[in-house]
Amino acid sequence: MKEKLIISVKDADKVLVGIGETWDNDERSLEAYKALFDIIRDKDYYVISLCKDGVIEMSGIDRDRIVSPNDETDEKWEAYNQWLSRTLNRKLCLLELGVGLKYPTIIRWPFEKIAFFNNKAVMYRIHKSLFQTTEELGDKCIGIKADPLDFVL
Numbered sequence: 271m272k273e274k275l276i277i278s279v280k281d282a283d284k285v286l287v288g289i290g291e292t293w294d295n296d297e298r299s300l301e302a303y304k305a306l307f308d309i310i311r312d313k314d315y316y317v318i319s320l321c322k323d324g325v326i327e328m329s330g331i332d333r334d335r336i337v338s339p340n341d342e343t344d345e346k347w348e349a350y351n352q353w354l355s356r357t358l359n360r361k362l363c364l365l366e367l368g369v370g371l372k373y374p375t376i377i378r379w380p381f382e383k384i385a386f387f388n389n390k391a392v393m394y395r396i397h398k399s400l401f402q403t404t405e406e407l408g409d410k411c412i413g414i415k416a417d418p419l420d421f422v423l
Contacts (some may be wrong), residue, residue: 271414272421276309278392280364281362285310286354286384288377289319289326290397292368297421302330304366309422318377332347341378357388364393368418370400385410390422396421397418 274348279285286314287310299321307330317336321327327333337350364385369377385407393411395401402411416420 271412275394276385278363278394279309279313282313282392283360284353284357285313285315285365286357286381287315287317288364288366288369288381289317289321290367290369290377290418291320291372292370292398293319293325294321298419299323299325300328302422303331305422306354307331308398310415312334314353315349318350320373320376330357331401336357339373356385357384357391359390360390364391364407366393366395366397367396367422369395369412370397382411 273330287306294304301408303326309394313392315335319336319338321325322340326336332350337346341347347370362384364381366377366381371378381393382404391410393407394414395403395411396416396418398415398417400417
C-alpha cells in the first residue's frame with residue numbers, strides 16, 4: 271500500500287499532509303519526519319501538525335510550509351489558506367497520518383471536505399484504529415489500519 275501512496279504523491283500537483291497527535295513525543299518521530307520529507311520533498315506541499323514537541327522542525331521539512339494550531343501568528347495560517355485555495359481542481363494528494371478525534375476540526379473534517387469537493391483529489395487516512403473513511407468519499411479516500419510512523423518508515 272505504501273507504494274501506491276508514493277505513486278499518488280508523485281502523480282499529484284500538490285500534497286497536503288496532516289500529522290496527528292500520535293506523533294507527539296514518540297522516539298521514532300524524527301526518523302519518520304525525515305522519511306516523510308523524502309516522499310514529499312519534490313512536491314508543492316503543506317503540512318499541518320498537531321504535535322507540540324517541535325521535532326518536525328529538525329526534519330528538513332520547510333518551516334514556512336508547516337502550520338500548527340500552536341502558531342501564534344495569523345500570517346502562517348493566511349499563507350496556508352492561500353496555498354489551499356490554489357489546490358481546487360488540481361491533482362491533490364492528502365495524507366492524514368495518525369489524526370484522531372481529539373481535534374477533528376483542524377485536520378480530519380477539513381481534509382474530508384477538501385477531498386470531497388476536489389474531483390482530482392485522493393486521500394490516505396493512516397491510523398491504528400481510526401482509519402475508517404466516510405461513504406461520501408467513496409474510492410477517493412483509502413483507509414489504512416497501521417501505525418502511521420511504522421507505515422512511513
